[in-house]
Amino acid sequence: MTPSFKVGDLEIKGYSDGILKTSLDLVVDMDRAHSEALVGGTDNGWLFIPVNNFVFQRDGKTILIDAGAGNTMQPTLGKLAENLRAGGIAPESVDTIIITHIHPDHANGLVDDNGKAVYPNAEILVHAREYDFWMAEPTGNEPARVAATRARNKINMKPYAERTRRVHDGEVILGCTPVLAAGHSPGHTCWRVMSGSDSFLAWGDLVHLSAIHISHPDTAMTYDLDPEMARRSRRRILDMVANERIVVAGAHVNAPGFGQVVRKGNTYAFESA
Numbered sequence: 001m002t003p004s005f006k007v008g009d010l011e012i013k014g015y016s017d018g019i020l021k022t023s024l025d026l027v028v029d030m031d032r033a034h035s036e037a038l039v040g041g042t043d044n045g046w047l048f049i050p051v052n053n054f055v056f057q058r059d060g061k062t063i064l065i066d067a068g069a070g071n072t073m074q075p076t077l078g079k080l081a082e083n084l085r086a087g088g089i090a091p092e093s094v095d096t097i098i099i100t101h102i103h104p105d106h107a108n109g110l111v112d113d114n115g116k117a118v119y120p121n122a123e124i125l126v127h128a129r130e131y132d133f134w135m136a137e138p139t140g141n142e143p144a145r146v147a148a149t150r151a152r153n154k155i156n157m158k159p160y161a162e163r164t165r166r167v168h169d170g171e172v173i174l175g176c177t178p179v180l181a182a183g184h185s186p187g188h189t190c191w192r193v194m195s196g197s198d199s200f201l202a203w204g205d206l207v208h209l210s211a212i213h214i215s216h217p218d219t220a221m222t223y224d225l226d227p228e229m230a231r232r233s234r235r236r237i238l239d240m241v242a243n244e245r246i247v248v249a250g251a252h253v254n255a256p257g258f259g260q261v262v263r264k265g266n267t268y269a270f271e272s273a
């Protein structure tokens with residue numbers, strides 16, 4: 001069954017892109033025994049986390065949050081389009097794609113193996129800071145991973161060039177507002193989606209390993225481009241959602257991928273919805 005939750009008049013459904021194999025080696029500032037215990041054990045440090053995407057409908061429009069990895073990373077990923085179809089949502093019917101950040105597991109699925117748009121009728125909403133960073137020409141001085149992602153993002157964004165809208169904090173588009181939470185990437189964005197006086201927050205990769213980063217928000221990942229900024233963003237957003245008790249939907253939060261953050265002393269815990 002498709003996991004879902006309700007916020008105001010909206011019903012938000014979770015659609016998986018698949019399972020990402022990752023490693024506790026990416027976790028910095030924490031000894032291995034501790035991180036192993038938090039995630040409930042691993043296979044030599046390897047663990048598997050979900051890649052969640054979310055869909056809701058408003059005013060007759062179908063809105064998708066992030067686009068998965070496509071056929072570019074691991075054979076267990078790239079399932080989003082077929083999972084949408086199985087759920088009765090043709091990729092052609094998606095009107096808007098909200099992007100949290102333009103990393104491979106969130107954006108490479110925008111195009112197929114030939115670079116053609118998987119969502120041929122969709123407009124893309126992406127924070128200007130994120131778009132401009134990744135679409136900049138290579139300088140030759142950036143880390144190899146940044147250079148590779150920049151090159152790939154030219155392919156991802158090309159068929160959408162005429163229908164990409166660069167947005168800024170505080171704008172409200174289709175009842176959605178970008179909240180910059182930089183650090184993981186320069187324009188990493190949490191999206192606040194409102195329905196009447198209720199709202200939820202799609203927080204992208206604010207939390208990468210949900211079993212670690214919610215209870216230990218100061219623990220950085222090698223994936224965080226600016227770890228110190230990522231820590232501050234994580235603390236700020238966790239504090240906000242715990243205070244407001246709004247539902248959060250995370251790209252890599254363990255099943256079902258959404259729930260509520262509650263304060264626990266100086267840190268936080270997660271309650272699945």
Ligand SMILES: [Zn+2]
Pocket residue numbers: 103105106205251252
């Ligand atoms: Zn991710």
